[in-house]
Amino acid sequence: EAQVTxxxxxLITVTGKKLTVTCSQNMNHEYMSWYRQDPGLGLRQIYYSMxxxxxxxxxxxxxxxxxRKEKRxxxxxxxSPSPNQTSLYFCASSFNGxxxxxxxxxxxxxxxx
Amino acid sequence: xxxxxxxxxxxxxxEKEAVTLDCTYDTSDPxxxxxxxxxxxxxxxxxxxxQGSYDQQNATEGRYSLNFQKAxxxxxxxxxxxxxxxxxxxxxxxAGGTSYGKLTFGQGTILTVHP
Numbered sequence: 001e002a003q004v005t006x007x008x009x010x011l012i013t014v015t016g017k018k019l020t021v022t023c024s025q026n027m028n029h030e031y032m033s034w035y036r037q038d039p040g041l042g043l044r045q046i047y048y049s050m051x052x053x054x055x056x057x058x059x060x061x062x063x064x065x066x067x068r069k070e071k072r073x074x075x076x077x078x079x080s081p082s083p084n085q086t087s088l089y090f091c092a093s094s095f096n097g098x099x100x101x102x103x104x105x106x107x108x109x110x111x112x113x
Numbered sequence: 114x115x116x117x118x119x120x121x122x123x124x125x126x127x128e129k130e131a132v133t134l135d136c137t138y139d140t141s142d143p144x145x146x147x148x149x150x151x152x153x154x155x156x157x158x159x160x161x162x163x164q165g166s167y168d169q170q171n172a173t174e175g176r177y178s179l180n181f182q183k184a185x186x187x188x189x190x191x192x193x194x195x196x197x198x199x200x201x202x203x204x205x206x207x208a209g210g211t212s213y214g215k216l217t218f219g220q221g222t223i224l225t226v227h228p
Contacts, residue, residue, distance in 0.1 A: 033216065042117075042204060042218035050214050058215060090158065098208035098216055099146045099165065104158035 002027045004105035006091050012111045013081060021076045021108050023091030029103070031094045032074040033058070034066065036087040037107075043090065049074055050097065081112040115140045115207045119219035126195045127227050133180070134190040134203050134222045142166075142210030147188040149179065152221075153201040161203075164188060195226045 004025045013019055025032065033048035035058075045058030049068040063085055065077040074093075078085060089108045094100040116139040126132040138147065149161040164172040164179045172179045180189040192199055205219040 031214070033214075035216075035218075040220060042220045044218065045216055048214040048216075056214055059217070088156075092158075098214060099163075101160045101163065102148070102150075102158075102216070103160075104150075107156050 002103070004091055004093055004103050006089075006105040006108050008108060009106060010109050012113065014113050015082055016080050019078050019081060019110075021078075021089060021091075021110070023074045023076065023105060024072050025074075025093040025103070026072065027093065027095070027103065028071065029093035030071070030096045031098065031100075032068065033092050033102075034064070034074070034076050035090045035092065036060065036085075037090060038087050046076070046089075081110075083112050086110060086112050115142075115145075115210060115212065115215070115217040117205050117207050117217050117219035119203075119205055119222050121222045122220070123223045123225070125225050125227060126192075128197060129194055131191060131193045132195055132224065134192070134205075134224065136188045136190065136205030136219060138186050138188060138205075138207045140186075140207060140210050145210045146208035147179070147181070148204075148206040148208060148216075149177070149188075149190045150204045150206060151199075151201045152204065153198075158204075162190070192224075197226050197228060200224060200226045 030051045034046040035043040047066040049055045091105040092102045147164045151159040178191045207217045
């Protein structure tokens with residue numbers, strides 16, 4: 001089944017404890033991206049990757065890192081999480097850039113205490 | 114930076130009636146795309162429709178159509194014959210332009226369909 005998977009789906013952690021949220025797609029998509037969703041703000045783009053080894057900042061990259069070492073995976077890294085990073089996170093992928101249908105993962109709900 | 118505005122935080126519609134969800138965007142780029150996605154209470158993001166800035170005709174996908182008025186910079190979603198399952202949050206999204214990898218979301222509109 002063609003899909004975008006994220007792990008974990010739920011995570012409660014404490015301030016300062018490094019964590020990684022994984023994102024993987026099995027559709028051979030070039031483009032991948034990360035978003036956070038907060039009430040009243042819609043989704044905001046954190047980082048995106050046009051293809052392997054190419055990443056760029058979205059609108060809210062502060063406090064996050066990403067890497068794209070292989071086509072299928074695009075992990076989101078929080079080196080030192082803070083409570084203001086408590087949010088619902090989505091990963092998405094598409095065949096080739098932003099002018100194609102974006103396939104979203106199921107979301108990861110992160111709580112930072 | 115691109116900006117997307119959805120002025121209707123919430124909308125109500127009677128089952129089987131049509132409803133229009135408003136979206137205006139602000140970009141100076143000649144090339145861009147516009148999406149609508151649906152997010153039901155279960156949380157997943159569901160693709161509805163896409164319109165490219167150079168497309169001559171309004172996009173349609175089943176009961177969904179996009180009323181694209183380029184000069185007014187509006188991209189309203191029209192849902193015909195609403196169903197109870199249409200109750201969800203709806204996001205308008207601007208894609209690309211000079212920020213070729215970026216997607217900018219509106220704040221969303223919560224649609225409630227009454228029986």
